[in-house]
Amino acid sequence: MATNYDQIVREYFDGRSGYTILLSDEPSFYKLLRGTLYKILAIRRDCLSYFQEQAPALSEIKDKAGEGVPVLVFVERILKGRPSADFILNVRKLFPDVKLVILTGEIGEDELIYLHEIGANNIITKPVSVDSLVQKLAFTIKPQGKLNQLVQVGKELLRKGDLEKVMLVSAKILEIKPDSPAALMLLGDALSGLGRRDEALKAFMKAHEQSTVFMEPIKKLAEFYKDSDDNQYLLYLKKLDKISPLNTERKCEIGRVHLEREELDDAEVFFDQAVKCAVKEAHSYLSQVMSGIAESLFEVSPSMAEKYYSKLLSVKSANLTSEDLETYNRLGIAMRKQGKWENAVANYKEALRVAPKEAGLYYNIGMAYTDGKEYAKCAQSFKRALNSGQDIHKSSAAVARNIAGIFLKVGMTDDARIIIEEGLTVFPNDSGLKTLLKKAVS
Numbered sequence: 215m216a217t218n219y220d221q222i223v224r225e226y227f228d229g230r231s232g233y234t235i236l237l238s239d240e241p242s243f244y245k246l247l248r249g250t251l252y253k254i255l256a257i258r259r260d261c262l263s264y265f266q267e268q269a270p271a272l273s274e275i276k277d278k279a280g281e282g283v284p285v286l287v288f289v290e291r292i293l294k295g296r297p298s299a300d301f302i303l304n305v306r307k308l309f310p311d312v313k314l315v316i317l318t319g320e321i322g323e324d325e326l327i328y329l330h331e332i333g334a335n336n337i338i339t340k341p342v343s344v345d346s347l348v349q350k351l352a353f354t355i356k357p358q359g360k361l362n363q364l365v366q367v368g369k370e371l372l373r374k375g376d377l378e379k380v381m382l383v384s385a386k387i388l389e390i391k392p393d394s395p396a397a398l399m400l401l402g403d404a405l406s407g408l409g410r411r412d413e414a415l416k417a418f419m420k421a422h423e424q425s426t427v428f429m430e431p432i433k434k435l436a437e438f439y440k441d442s443d444d445n446q447y448l449l450y451l452k453k454l455d456k457i458s459p460l461n462t463e464r465k466c467e468i469g470r471v472h473l474e475r476e477e478l479d480d481a482e483v484f485f486d487q488a489v490k491c492a493v494k495e496a497h498s499y500l501s502q503v504m505s506g507i508a509e510s511l512f513e514v515s516p517s518m519a520e521k522y523y524s525k526l527l528s529v530k531s532a533n534l535t536s537e538d539l540e541t542y543n544r545l546g547i548a549m550r551k552q553g554k555w556e557n558a559v560a561n562y563k564e565a566l567r568v569a570p571k572e573a574g575l576y577y578n579i580g581m582a583y584t585d586g587k588e589y590a591k592c593a594q595s596f597k598r599a600l601n602s603g604q605d606i607h608k609s610s611a612a613v614a615r616n617i618a619g620i621f622l623k624v625g626m627t628d629d630a631r632i633i634i635e636e637g638l639t640v641f642p643n644d645s646g647l648k649t650l651l652k653k654a655v656s
Contacts, residue, residue, distance in 0.1 A: 222355055368380050381404045542568075562582065576602065619650060
């Protein structure tokens with residue numbers, strides 16, 4: 215299969231003269247992409263441009279698309295600390311034939327849905343291997359399976375305005391897969407373009423019935439009722455909001471419709487939600503900026519790093535989640551580097567409000583106590599870490615050594631021996647654990 219993916223990508227660049235544009239502030243991904251295209255796949259022509267700013271990237275897309283060249287764009291979800299949603303929406307609106315691949319770290323399902331909604335053809339979660347990158351490229355360039363390929367043909371015909379042929383393609387898909395939502399969508403678009411609105415509505419309704427979480431039919435139904443039936447328009451807008459709850463503009467639109475209907479309480483609910491989404495996006499930007507600053511200062515000036523980690527947690531105070539544990543951890547380490555072990559303990563205890571069962575926090579509290587030579591309190595914290603059931607002592611030989619060493623120091627010999635023996639089942643060659651075992655049994 216890998217060879218087949220290679221061939222699809224080579225044919226796109228060498229056979230169809232395809233071009234790819236990367237918009238990223240991470241040179242490491244550029245090196246990976248360039249190496250994959252020119253070294254691994256041995257593409258023989260210049261087919262890649264790299265930009266770190268949106269304006270020149272958009273200009274390049276315009277030039278290549280204007281020449282009739284197939285274009286595939288990679289863009290970071292967060293570019294220089296800012297979400298790139300506006301850029302993605304702009305490209306999708308101006309250049310509907312361009313393929314868009316979004317680069318991101320680990321994100322939640324709501325964000326994945328939102329990225330697909332605003333125009334992503336594919337999403338790559340970094341870090342990514344060469345094999346996975348080639349596979350993603352192949353899937354984006356040429357959807358796999360006969361049905362998907364027919365759908366792509368139908369969409370291209372629809373963009374060209376060849377509506378009668380679109381109806382033929384949709385009929386062919388429906389022969390292979392009766393009640394296919396994608397085929398019904400094509401049919402509805404073609405009928406709508408031909409002025410056959412009632413028939414188009416039936417096609418969209420049927421597509422929605424076949425897949426209630428497929429957003430495109432719901433969007434078409436919302437558009438259909440926008441200026442004719444507020445009740446139906448709101449119904450479908452709210453269905454879309456339920457599936458993809460991070461769309462700020464749609465929440466504002468729902469609020470606006472309620473406002474026009476003089477339903478002020480309902481309008482306020484959605485306007486508040488829209489503000490919350492916008493604030494979350496702003497926090498995301500602030501988090502990127504302050505986290506980057508703190509990391510750059512971490513080794514050079516722990517005191518300044520502490521300042522920015524603290525600011526970051528303060529900004530997010532009302533919206534802290536378990537995803538912020540790394541910030542708490544880094545702040546605690548910065549404090550310990552300055553000898554402020556009591557502050558580190560307080561910081562980790564504050565983090566327990568966000569993740570009260572997190573073994574790593576109890577372990578970090580214990581480590582901070584060792585800085586203050588509070589070994590009994592350290593042992594107590596280590597014990598709570600172990601009681602969480604997360605087997606923290608098996609995560610690293612160093613962790614097992616630290617816990618066992620403190621237990622021995624405070625006379626908890628039996629507990630120490632258990633930790634060492636269990637640690638050695640995972641790290642059988644660790645010399646430190648073997649040395650501690652001799653002390654525990656002597």
